Amino acid sequence: MWTPEQIRAIPQLLLEWYQANARPMPWQENPDPYHLLVAATMLQQTQVETVLPYLERFLQRFPTIRDLAEAGEEEVLRYWAGLGYYNRARNLHRAAQQISRRHNGSVPCRVDALRQLPGIGEYTAGAVVSIACGKPEPALDSNGYRILARLLAFEEDITLSSSRRQLQEACRQILPEHAPGAFNQALMDLGAMVCTVREPRCLVCPLAEQCLAFQQGRQASLPVLPPRQVGEKVQDVCAIIEHHRRWLMRKRTDGRLWHGLWEFPRVRMEEGETLEQAVRRAASTVGAQIDGCETVAVIRHGVMHYSVTLHAVRCHLREHPPEGSDTLRWVSPKEAQRLPLSSPMRRVLGKLMQKREK
Ligand code: SF4
Numbered sequence: 001m002w003t004p005e006q007i008r009a010i011p012q013l014l015l016e017w018y019q020a021n022a023r024p025m026p027w028q029e030n031p032d033p034y035h036l037l038v039a040a041t042m043l044q045q046t047q048v049e050t051v052l053p054y055l056e057r058f059l060q061r062f063p064t065i066r067d068l069a070e071a072g073e074e075e076v077l078r079y080w081a082g083l084g085y086y087n088r089a090r091n092l093h094r095a096a097q098q099i100s101r102r103h104n105g106s107v108p109c110r111v112d113a114l115r116q117l118p119g120i121g122e123y124t125a126g127a128v129v130s131i132a133c134g135k136p137e138p139a140l141d142s143n144g145y146r147i148l149a150r151l152l153a154f155e156e157d158i159t160l161s162s163s164r165r166q167l168q169e170a171c172r173q174i175l176p177e178h179a180p181g182a183f184n185q186a187l188m189d190l191g192a193m194v195c196t197v198r199e200p201r202c203l204v205c206p207l208a209e210q211c212l213a214f215q216q217g218r219q220a221s222l223p224v225l226p227p228r229q230v231g232e233k234v235q236d237v238c239a240i241i242e243h244h245r246r247w248l249m250r251k252r253t254d255g256r257l258w259h260g261l262w263e264f265p266r267v268r269m270e271e272g273e274t275l276e277q278a279v280r281r282a283a284s285t286v287g288a289q290i291d292g293c294e295t296v297a298v299i300r301h302g303v304m305h306y307s308v309t310l311h312a313v314r315c316h317l318r319e320h321p322p323e324g325s326d327t328l329r330w331v332s333p334k335e336a337q338r339l340p341l342s343s344p345m346r347r348v349l350g351k352l353m354q355k356r357e358k
Pocket residue numbers: 147150151194195196200201202205206207208209211213214219
C-alpha cells in the first residue's frame with residue numbers, strides 16, 4: 001500500500017507540521033483518559049469550535065467519572081443540550097456508570113475494554129488510548145479517512161466498513177510508536193485546516209509530495225462518497241400552551257432521537273391537515289383543549305434525512321389545565337430554560353423569550 005519511503009516520510013512530515021501548527025486543545029496539557037473520553041464523544045459528528053465551550057461546562061460540572069456516573073440522566077442531557085445527537089450523552093452516562101462499577105472508576109487504557117462500553121467505537125477508543133495512554137492505535141475521524149483516501153487515491157466508498165478496515169490498516173503502517181497521540185491529532189488538525197472537504201490547500205500541505213490524489217489532480221473528486229440523499233421535506237407543529245404565565249411541556253419517552261428531552265407538544269402535519277387542526281392535535285396529545293392560536297416562530301432544521309419546517313404556535317387553554325406528572329410539567333420561562341431541550345426546541349424558546357422582552 002505504502003512505499004518504504006512513505007512509511008518513513010509521512011509521519012515525520014506530519015509531526016513537524018503539527019509542532020508548528022497544532023490547534024490548542026484543553027487536554028494537551030493534561031491528557032486525562034476521562035477528559036479524552038468526553039471530548040472524543042462530543043467530537044463525533046460535531047466540529048471542534050462548537051464542542052470546546054460545551055466540553056468546558058460539562059467537565060466543570062462532572063469533573064470525574066464518578067461525578068458523571070452518579071448524576072441523573074436529565075442533568076446530563078441538560079449539559080449536552082444544543083450539541084445534538086443525544087444518544088451520545090445517554091451512552092456516555094451509561095459508560096461512566098459501567099466504568100465506575102467494573103473498572104473501579106478508571107477509564108481502561110485498552111481498545112478492547114473500551115469497545116465493550118456503550119457508544120464507544122473505533123475512533124473514540126483510539127483517541128483515548130493513543131492520546132491519553134500513548135498506545136499506538138489509530139483514531140480516524142472523517143478528517144483522517146479523507147486524508148488517507150487522498151494520499152492513496154483510494155477508489156472505494158470510504159463510508160463502507162470494508163474500506164474503513166483497509167484505511168485503518170494503512171494508518172497502522174505509518175503510525176509512529178513514539179508519538180501515536182500527536183500523529184492522530186495531527187491528522188485531525190490537517191483535515192480541519194489544510195486537507196479540507198472542499199478546496200484542499202495542497203500548495204501548503206506538508207504531504208503534497210506523498211499524495212497520489214494531488215499528483216493525479218484528483219483531490220477534488222476524492223474521497224469517494226455515497227450519492228447524497230435529498231432530504232424529504234416535512235412540516236411539524238408544536239403547541240405552546242399558556243396558562244397563568246406558564247407553559248405546558250412534556251418529556252419525550254419514545255426511545256427515539258430526542259428521548260429524555262423536553263418539548264412543547266409536537267406533531268408532524270398530515271396530508272390535507274391545516275395548521276390549526278395540527279396544533280389542536282398536538283395539544284390533544286397532552287389532554288389540552290385550546291383557543292386563540294398565533295404563530296410565533298417558524299424554524300427550519302434538518303434531522304436524520306428530513307428537512308423540517310417547524311411551526312411554533314402559541315395558544316390558550318380553553319378548559320381546566322391537564323395535571324402535571326413526571327413527563328408533563330407546567331413551567332415558568334425560567335424553568336423552561338433549565339430543561340434539557342433539543343436544538344430546534346431551544347430555538348423556539350429563544351424566539352419566545354425575545355417576544356416576552358419586547
Ligand atoms: S496534497 Fe492536498 S489532497 Fe493531498 S493530503 Fe495534502 S491537502 Fe490533502
